[in-house]
Structures are given as structure tokens and as C-alpha cells.
Amino acid sequence: MGNAMTREIKRAESPMGTTPGYMPGFGNDFETEALPGALPSGQNSPQKCNYGLYAEQLSGTAFTAPRGQNERTWCYRIRPSVKHTGRFEKIDMPYWQSAPNIDPELISLGQYRWDPVPHTDAPLTFVTGMRTMTTAGDVNTQTGMAAHVYLANASMEDEYFFSADGELLVVPQEGLLRFHTELGTIDLAPKEIAILPRGMVYRVEVVEGPARGFVCENYGQKFDLPNRGPIGANCLANPRDFLTPVAAFEDREVPSTVTIKWCGQFHQTRIGHSPLDVVAWHGNYAPVKYDLNTYSPVGAILFDHPDPSIFTVLTAPSGQEGTANIDFVLFRERWMVAENTFRPPWYHKNVMSELMGNIYGQYDAKPQGFVPGGVSLHNCMLPHGPDAPAFEGASNAELAPVKLENTMSFMFETRFPQHLTAFAAREAPLQDDYIDCWDGIEKKFDGTPGEK
Numbered sequence: 084m085g086n087a088m089t090r091e092i093k094r095a096e097s098p099m100g101t102t103p104g105y106m107p108g109f110g111n112d113f114e115t116e117a118l119p120g121a122l123p124s125g126q127n128s129p130q131k132c133n134y135g136l137y138a139e140q141l142s143g144t145a146f147t148a149p150r151g152q153n154e155r156t157w158c159y160r161i162r163p164s165v166k167h168t169g170r171f172e173k174i175d176m177p178y179w180q181s182a183p184n185i186d187p188e189l190i191s192l193g194q195y196r197w198d199p200v201p202h203t204d205a206p207l208t209f210v211t212g213m214r215t216m217t218t219a220g221d222v223n224t225q226t227g228m229a230a231h232v233y234l235a236n237a238s239m240e241d242e243y244f245f246s247a248d249g250e251l252l253v254v255p256q257e258g259l260l261r262f263h264t265e266l267g268t269i270d271l272a273p274k275e276i277a278i279l280p281r282g283m284v285y286r287v288e289v290v291e292g293p294a295r296g297f298v299c300e301n302y303g304q305k306f307d308l309p310n311r312g313p314i315g316a317n318c319l320a321n322p323r324d325f326l327t328p329v330a331a332f333e334d335r336e337v338p339s340t341v342t343i344k345w346c347g348q349f350h351q352t353r354i355g356h357s358p359l360d361v362v363a364w365h366g367n368y369a370p371v372k373y374d375l376n377t378y379s380p381v382g383a384i385l386f387d388h389p390d391p392s393i394f395t396v397l398t399a400p401s402g403q404e405g406t407a408n409i410d411f412v413l414f415r416e417r418w419m420v421a422e423n424t425f426r427p428p429w430y431h432k433n434v435m436s437e438l439m440g441n442i443y444g445q446y447d448a449k450p451q452g453f454v455p456g457g458v459s460l461h462n463c464m465l466p467h468g469p470d471a472p473a474f475e476g477a478s479n480a481e482l483a484p485v486k487l488e489n490t491m492s493f494m495f496e497t498r499f500p501q502h503l504t505a506f507a508a509r510e511a512p513l514q515d516d517y518i519d520c521w522d523g524i525e526k527k528f529d530g531t532p533g534e535k
Contacts, residue, residue: 092354103268109371113535116159116268117330118364127157137163138363143280143368143426144303145419154305156366158265161334167284167358168341171350176211176485180352180504181248181347182218182227182302183238191502194298196468196517199256199456202293206237209260209287210244213298216458217508218440219499220408222248222302222347226401227499228409229437232458232511236293239286241337246344249302251279252397252411254493256313256442256456262287264370265361267328271525273442274491276396276411277372278306284341284358285370296457297440299495303408306397314381320396324377326414327369332359337490374441375491383421389430391494410435412494414446420484427477430468437494444490448473452514453492459517471523491493 106113116122123129123135128138136159143154200214212234220227226250253260255273262269262277264285271277273296278287308320343350378396383389391412399409411414419426427448439446439459445451448469453459461467469477476482507513 095486099118102328103270103331105372106329107323107326109322109325110367111322111327112365113327113369114365114366115330117332118362121159121330121363121533122339122365123159132159133142134362135175136160139163139357140367141368143282143283146177154366154368154408156266157415158361158370159362159363161332161362162356164327164358166356167354168343169352169354171343171352173461174342174349176213176344176349178215178216178506179210179213179231179344179349179507181222181229181300181344182220182502184215184218184504185502186508188252188506188507189244189503189508191462191500192465194459194461194465194518195503195507196453196459196514197457197507198454198512198514199295200232200234200511202234202236202295202298207234208237208239209233209235209244209289209294210242212236214506215504216511217460217501217503219497219501220302225249225302226408227302228495228497229302230458230501231298231299231300232295234240234293234295235287235289238288241357243286243339243341244286244343245282245341246279246300246374247282248344248346252279252299252301252306253277253279253296254298254440254442255294256440257298258289259291260287260294261290262370263331263333263359264328265359266364266369267331269328269370270371271372274375275372276375278372278397279370280305280368283370286359297458297459297493297495299411301409304400306409306411309395309398318372318379318381320378325373326459327371330361330363332362333339337427359438375413375415380413380415380417382417383424386421386424388421388424388426391496392429402486403498407435408492408497410496412496414490414492416486416488416490416495418484419487424482424483425477426480427469427473430466432464432466434463435496435498436463437467437496438501439492439494442490442491442493444488446492447487447491449520450476458501460501470520471525474524484496
């Protein structure tokens with residue numbers, strides 16, 4: 084985790100029209116203010132803050148976490164957060180499920196694939212349009228994850244949300260979203276991702292819709308950059324390409340609702356103003372965005388196909404070294420050059436369970452059926468691999484250097500088995516014939532040595 088102090092404001096190009104400000108770096112200690120002099124100098128909690136602001140700390144880790152993992156941000160806000168909640172009432176959010184979510188009537192054991200979840204004419208915000216596909220682990224013990232598809236065609240107007248259960252990794256597939264968070268504004272388009280920290284309040288505006296995408300809800304330790312090992316200091320996801328928003332605030336006296344997800348339950352409270360009132364802040368616990376086009380993949384340049392872990396963008400560690408609570412893995416355009424090698428992913432079964440999503444284009448191991456917006460699940464210790472056309476094509480192709488183009492898929496991989504939700508099993512557009520994609524694979528064994 085980085086610990087540099089970042090003050091420089093980066094102006095990033097945005098497809099949204101207005102260009103928000105960002106600060107570069109991952110895990111840095113940032114400082115930013117929307118009004119001059121709003122950020123105290125030399126201390127966190129002065130007796131009186133400028134502009135009549137309140138000092139408040141948001142802690143993303145335990146107070147005594149090791150220094151390299153300790154995350155907190157000091158906020159200087161118009162009202163303290165105790166004024167941003169009132170009495171809670173439970174509300175129903177039937178399509179957003181949390182682990183454990185084990186329905187004895189459903190079979191999660193299997194290889195599954197879904198067409199894109201279709202849009203609807205009913206108004207859906209980023210929160211009400213969340214559709215949980217799988218859950219894993221236990222939200223109450225802060226282990227595991229949930230995988231969702233979101234549909235959004237309506238902005239959250241004077242509606243705000245935060246999750247106490249985990250951070251959200253957002254992977255857009257279509258549409259343009261704007262996240263107004265306590266610490267600043269993030270514009271998010273396909274081929275980008277964003278991380279919304281646990282406990283961070285925000286509202287989501289649909290700039291161009293309808294919008295659809297994928298969300299990994301991480302109950303465990305925060306996402307971090309993977310250690311590169313022998314790769315060294317460069318390539319994969321570089322810290323400089325991550326962007327954190329500069330301070331921006333709302334000072335609006337309007338009736339508002341705040342929805343909170345806590346231990347898998349949803350609660351709502353009503354207040355008379357916007358809670359996005361942080362005028363200045365400093366710290367290292369903040370939302371962040373990343374352009375997937377800046378990911379620099381590393382692969383085999385002589386022979387053999389590496390493990391998919393070589394394409395890890397972010398990892399959320401578990402208590403077991405080398406075994407992630409979640410890995411976020413990206414399969415993007417790249418050169419294929421390996422000699423005497425079956426170049427697509429090989430057949431395998433794995434202790435990790437793998438949920439994949441297609442952002443755009445064609446995935447090389449499944450040239451048919453896995454369409455943009457689609458989802459597949461290959462659960463713990465379930466065999467999977469190329470379908471028959473992919474196997475035949477790769478086995479007989481001329482192994483000249485070739486550019487794998489027009490493709491971007493990802494994987495949410497976890498050490499926990501992933502359990503289907505009722506929505507995934509009964510309402511989402513399940514491809515009932517997906518298991519048949521391997522029917523065309525032939526027995527080729529004839530007992531005689533093959534040609535080299």
C-alpha cells in the first residue's frame with residue numbers, strides 16, 4: 084500500500100461533459116479542499132475549524148491495523164454524520180441478497196451461463212436495480228463476497244446510499260454513470276472500474292442510459308494491488324493510473340433519504356439536507372477509479388499458457404497467504420506468441436470458484452454464446468474449459484504471432500463456493516443448453532504416439 088502524499092490535481096478527460104478533478108495514485112495519503120483554507124494545517128482536529136466546519140474521522144480499518152494497511156480519512160464537513168441519520172425503518176430490497184444465501188431447492192453445483200439481464204421500462208436506480216447472481220461466505224463475519232448485475236435508468240434524486248457490509252467494485256458494461264460521493268465526484272464509463280469504500284455515502288446519476296454492469300461486493304479485507312513477485316516494479320496495474328476525486332460538496336436543504344445496507348438488511352432514514360457536505364479532506368480511505376485500457380498484461384513469450392492469476396488487477400487477501408478472498412482478473416486485448424502451445428485457457432478444475440462477465444467482444448475460450456453483458460459461473464472444483472470449436476481451432480491454428488482483439492472479459496474469483504440466488508436460478512436469462520457446449524468434444528486417443 085502506498086503512503087505518498089498527493090496534492091496535485093489531475094484533470095482527466097470525461098465522456099460526461101463536465102470534467103471532474105482527480106488525484107493520481109493508489110493508496111496514497113491525499114489532501115484536497117473545495118474552499119481555500121478549509122483543510123487544517125498541521126493537525127487533524129483543531130479547536131475550531133475554518134468556515135464553521137466539523138472535523139470527523141472515517142476509519143476503513145481497525146485503529147490498530149499495521150501502518151501499511153491502516154486506512155482512515157479526516158473529513159471537514161458542514162454537519163457531522165450524526166446529523167445524517169435519524170430513526171431507521173427496515174425496507175425490503177428483494178433482489179439484493181447477501182451471504183449466507185443457501186436455498187436447499189437450488190443446485191449451485193454446475194457450470195452455468197446467462198444472457199445479459201434485460202433492461203426494463205420500470206424506473207430503476209443503481210441501488211434498486213441491483214440483481215444478485217451469487218453469494219459466497221458470510222456477510223456477518225466479513226468473509227466472502229456477492230456478485231451482482233445492476234440495471235439503472237433513473238438517477239438518485241435526493242436519495243443517498245451506503246453499505247456497511249463491504250466495498251463495491253463496479254464494472255460498467257454499458258451506459259454512463261456519475262457517482263457523487265462524500266469525497267468527490269467520479270464519472271464512470273465502460274472499460275473503467277470504480278471502488279466505493281465501505282461506509283462511504285453516495286448517490287448515482289445516470290448520465291447516459293439505460294446503464295448495465297457488474298458489481299463485486301467485497302465483505303472481506305479491502306482490494307489491493309497484487310504483489311508482482313519476479314515481475315518486478317512495473318506492468319499489470321500501475322498505481323499512477325488510479326484516480327481519486329478532489330473534494331466537492333453539496334450544501335442543499337432538501338428532504339432526503341439515506342438507505343443503509345447493514346448485515347444484509349436494508350434500512351432507510353429521512354433527513355432534511357444532503358449528506359454530501361465534506362468541504363475538505365485528507366487521508367487514504369477514499370473512492371477510486373481506474374481505466375482498464377491502462378492495464379499492461381504480462382504473459383508467455385515462448386511456450387505454455389500461464390495461470391489466469393497472471394492477469395490479476397486487484398486482490399482482496401484472506402488470512403491464508405496466496406489464497407485470495409477475491410481476485411479481480413482481466414482478460415483484455417493482447418498478443419499471442421507462444422510456440423507449440425495450446426493458446427486459449429486449458430481445461431481445468433480449481434479450488435477457487437470463478438464468476439465471469441463479458442464487457443465487450445468475444446472471449447477466446449468461448450467464441451459462441453458468451454455475449455457482452457453475459458455472465459458465467461464455474462464453481463469450486465467443477466471442470467471447465469474451451470468448447471469444441473475453440474479446442475479444434477486452437478489445436479490446428481498456425482502458431483504465428485496474432486493479436487487477440489475486440490475482447491474484454493473479467494473474473495470475480497473467490498476461495499468460497501458461490502451459491503445461486505433465486506433470481507439467478509429462476510428469473511435471469513439462464514442458458515439451459517450451456518452444458519452442451521462440450522458435447523462436440525471427441526475422443527482422439529488411438530494408443531499410438533502422436534507427431535511432434
